[in-house]
Amino acid sequence: MxxxxxxxxxxPLHNEVIALMHQTAINMFGNPSSSHSFGRKSRAAIEQARKTIAKYLNASPLEIIFTSCGTESNNMVLKMGIQKHNIKHIVISEIEHKCVLNTAEEICNKQDVELHILKVNKLGHLKINDLSSLLERLEGKVLVSIMHANNEIGTIADIKKIGSICKVNNALFHSDTVQTIAHYPFDVKDIEVDFISGSAHKFHGPKGVGFLYMKQNVKVDALIQGGGQERNLRSGTENLLSIIAMEKALQVSIExxxxxxxxxxxxxxxxxxxxxxxxxxxxxxxxxxxxxxxxxxxxxxxxxxxxxxxxxxxxxxxxxxxxxxxxxxxxxxxxxxxxxxxxxxxxxxxxxxxxxxxxxxxxxxxxxxxxxxxx
Ligand SMILES: Cc1ncc(COP(=O)(O)O)c(C=O)c1O
The missing domain is CATH 3.90.1150.10 (Aspartate Aminotransferase, domain 1)
Structure with missing residues (x-):
């Protein structure tokens, strides 16, 4: 067995996702940046996918950026948010995924940014008081990155509470929501969160596609430069097939x-x-x-x-x-x-x-x- x-x-991919990918691969191949009908068809499909993801999060489509995976979304926030916001401190927990932990460590080793790693208790929760007292005493702009649910032990953090502490202390808040997107309902208006990350292969979509929610007034620098796709943040011809498949996987998961x-x-x-x-x-x-x-x-x-x-x-x-x-x-x-x-x-x-x-x-x-x- x-x-x-x-x-x-x-x-595994859901059957409806496989069927749609098959159809799309046959019927839709235009470059979304082309102005002819083939391109327009692809552009419309991508923007529809953006709308679907935004609706699920109660966000605006303008706040969704397509990426290649959860790792990229997390890297984008940490690496590209630093200069734009003149970040002086990054605060994470000791049980973040390696794509947050290693990235934060590298940034702080190379740049004038201090890293603060919060301890967790034996259930995998950080002490909320540790976070608030740290934020109260730090000087300069802070970026907090705390995962919603831990991928190894499953512990779910109270990101609503964490978000409100960040807000009070004027810190930016990113949450790695890779394990919870499409498994739980989300409302970004209900959480004081500036960025969250999703990855399609965790909810029966394909590997190699993800997204970043980025609150409208919050900015990051471009991760990849070129033709200006994804609001100039991530150039490169969009992964049309995978983006459409991610939308389908999300729809099926929500249903x-x-x-x-x-x-x-x-x-x-x-x-x-x-x-x-x-x-x-x-x-x-x-x-x-x-x-x-x-x-x-x-x-x-x-x-x-x-x-x-x-x-x-x-x-x-x-x-x-x-x-x-x-x-x-x-x-x-x-x-x-x-x-x-x-x-x-x-x-x-x-x-x-x-x-x-x-x-x-x-x-x-x-x-x-x-x-x-x-x-
Ligand atoms: C919590 C968490 N964050 C980030 C990632 C990385 O996502 P991806 O595989 O899409 O790069 C994973 C994957 O295991 C994860 O579980």
Missing amino acids: NVYFDNAATT NMQTWRTQIEDIKKYFKTQLTAEIDGISFNGDQENCLYTVLSVSFPERFHTDMFLFNLDIKGIAVSGGSACSSGANKGSHVISAIGIPENRQSIRFSFSHYNTKKEVDYVIEILKSLEKN
Whole structure:
């Protein structure tokens, strides 16, 4: 049996997305910058996709910029926002995705910008008071980048509260929302947020396309220069096919959001119950009360601890992750798992679900896990 429990790494394309991509690839190829009818058709489709994304976020289409992925969106905010806003400090948490952490570190190593990394508690939450007291004492413009939901442990941050603290302190606020876009409703008017990032492959769209929401009065410098596409911020002929596919993936996710959520929650609950009943000494990482419904990070006792754990699951057809997808394979310890204080002798596995998963798959995974237990 093959079981794909790695949906936080990436999701399979939805059938409707595949069908639309197929049709679009045949019927639409004009360069969106061309003024003839082929180009106009492509331009109209791109602007419609922008409108759809903006509507979902309760934003204006002018506030949406298409990018190549979540990593690019996050880089754009951090790297290109610095000069425009004369940023003197970047504030992040210690469990940000590497594309925020490494980027922020590099900027602060090379430029006259100070980096502040906030600690998290064992559930993966930063202390709100740490953030507010830091912002109160910092001088000069600050950019705060705190992720909405952690991709490894699923803990969801209160970005509404964080946004209002940033607002009071006149700091810019970016949230990496890659794991929550299309899985939860969004209203950027309800959160004091200046930037958020999305990535299509996390919600059954294709890889290699994403977007950045950027509040209208907030500006960044151009990431890529050239023909002036994407309001002069990211030149280069638009990835027409993928942008249209991302719109479709978002539409399908919105239409099915509640149904899929109920299904996935049911699978996750069943998995937790079975794990607790069948395997002694496991525990769950992250804040179980405020957690992505798609993610379950499990800490296994020492008797499972073997370098071959992920490999053995893979041999049995089970795809999971031993940390962030982006660093899995590198065989390096996870900065998130260590930040929340999980001892080194415990192995953490992230199981992450989509509506395609079934309870039968859960039963199979439990059976295999039991067989991997050392006696
Ligand atoms: C929280 C988070 N941010 C950013 C990214 C990077 O997104 P992309 O793969 O689209 O570059 C990921 C992907 O794993 C993620 O989970």
